[in-house]
Amino acid sequence: VIDYTIQVRFRHRVLFTDHVFDPGNETLRTVLTEGEPARLQRALLVVDEGLLRSRLGLNDAIVGYFQTHGDCLQLVCAPVVVQGGEQVKNSCLHVSQIHSHIDRRHLDRQAYVIGLGGGALLDMVGLAAATAHRGCRHVRLPTTTLSQADSGVGVKNGINAFGKKNFIGTFAPPHAVINDFQLLGTLSPRDKRAGYAEAIKVALIRDRPFFEAIERDVEPLAQFDPEAMRRLIRRSAELHANHIATAGDPFELGSARPLDFGHWAAHKIEPMSEYRLRHGEAVAIGVALDTLYSRLQGWLPETDADRVLVLLKRLGFELFTGELLWTDSNRRLLVLNGLEEFREHLGGVLTITLLRGIGQGFEVHEVDPQVMERAVRELSR
Ligand SMILES: NC(=O)c1ccc[n+]([C@@H]2O[C@H](COP(=O)([O-])OP(=O)(O)OC[C@H]3O[C@@H](n4cnc5c(N)ncnc54)[C@H](O)[C@@H]3O)[C@@H](O)[C@H]2O)c1
Numbered sequence: 001v002i003d004y005t006i007q008v009r010f011r012h013r014v015l016f017t018d019h020v021f022d023p024g025n026e027t028l029r030t031v032l033t034e035g036e037p038a039r040l041q042r043a044l045l046v047v048d049e050g051l052l053r054s055r056l057g058l059n060d061a062i063v064g065y066f067q068t069h070g071d072c073l074q075l076v077c078a079p080v081v082v083q084g085g086e087q088v089k090n091s092c093l094h095v096s097q098i099h100s101h102i103d104r105r106h107l108d109r110q111a112y113v114i115g116l117g118g119g120a121l122l123d124m125v126g127l128a129a130a131t132a133h134r135g136c137r138h139v140r141l142p143t144t145t146l147s148q149a150d151s152g153v154g155v156k157n158g159i160n161a162f163g164k165k166n167f168i169g170t171f172a173p174p175h176a177v178i179n180d181f182q183l184l185g186t187l188s189p190r191d192k193r194a195g196y197a198e199a200i201k202v203a204l205i206r207d208r209p210f211f212e213a214i215e216r217d218v219e220p221l222a223q224f225d226p227e228a229m230r231r232l233i234r235r236s237a238e239l240h241a242n243h244i245a246t247a248g249d250p251f252e253l254g255s256a257r258p259l260d261f262g263h264w265a266a267h268k269i270e271p272m273s274e275y276r277l278r279h280g281e282a283v284a285i286g287v288a289l290d291t292l293y294s295r296l297q298g299w300l301p302e303t304d305a306d307r308v309l310v311l312l313k314r315l316g317f318e319l320f321t322g323e324l325l326w327t328d329s330n331r332r333l334l335v336l337n338g339l340e341e342f343r344e345h346l347g348g349v350l351t352i353t354l355l356r357g358i359g360q361g362f363e364v365h366e367v368d369p370q371v372m373e374r375a376v377r378e379l380s381r
């Protein structure tokens, strides 16, 4: 027997800045050159078409930034524009396209692949970066509330396949994440809001004071007040990154996905809705459902459950979608298949997080389908 334990160290950092592509902003330059000041750093940048279309001048600002810092940075070609949104994850076409750019521009493992866009685009670019040459350096610049507060600051990437979310993907900590709050200015109200669901999710399972802070900020958040949004994103990103770095299972080798409260249903209703629902919108519904289930099981006090639903509602979320009532030929709710799919994504025993109080998640290994059905019916009312 040859038996080693291999330890690999990763650094995981999220930097916060404003106007990242202003020529005088040193954040990106520092991230790309740190420790290697004498080298010309080569980078391929992939940008979300939705962002680019809504922010005139961004393309020039990116090119200008790399020209200004041409002593140490080189953009290997014009920014590669790729459509944003979930479609980008629904085939391997875009991943191949980025691989092909990496090949044609002769990028090596020490070169950078930068993703600039929403969570979907970042998941796809992260997969391409992690798999070309078995992993190039990857820098993320998330441009939606959801990606700045959650997905962009994590260590997972992926695309969808076989009607399942994130079926193909890897765990690959990015070289760095840069959250530029100014980039959110052009988001639709819908995409400003969607990310709130992930912040509420993490507050509910981990941090009661954060939940109460969101409650206090409900009015300004509903109006998309920049300072309130900044506070929410900052704390949510902190809690997500902290979990990855300190909870002991960054690559989810166990059976639990402790941060994925409300996600077994969310991941099922997204494809059922043919991705009409944004991930964050599906999470709001999933959180509402598992909150009601926790209450019906007697684990969560009714007043707490009401607070959760009221907060989601006041922020503008729909808490129900017709897909929840779809049934199979045995009149069993189709959404319940999401439980087994959730389990199968990790292996091991089913483990989902539920609530016994605000800020107090706990794990269960069984779900009573009849009680869950009651929760669905209650939500529909
Ligand atoms: N990897 C993870 O750990 C993780 C965690 C949570 C969610 N996710 C994934 O994230 C995805 C959802 O991401 P999302 O909520 O950011 O939505 P999204 O990436 O689908 O973007 C939504 C829309 O906003 C546009 N857009 C992006 N930035 C913009 C800007 N600044 N201005 C104007 N338009 C802009 C996009 O083009 C798109 O049309 C889902 O695929 C979900 O599964 C991944």
Ligand SMILES: [Zn+2]
Residues within 6 Å of the ligand: 150, 198, 263, 279, 283
């Ligand atoms: Zn999520």
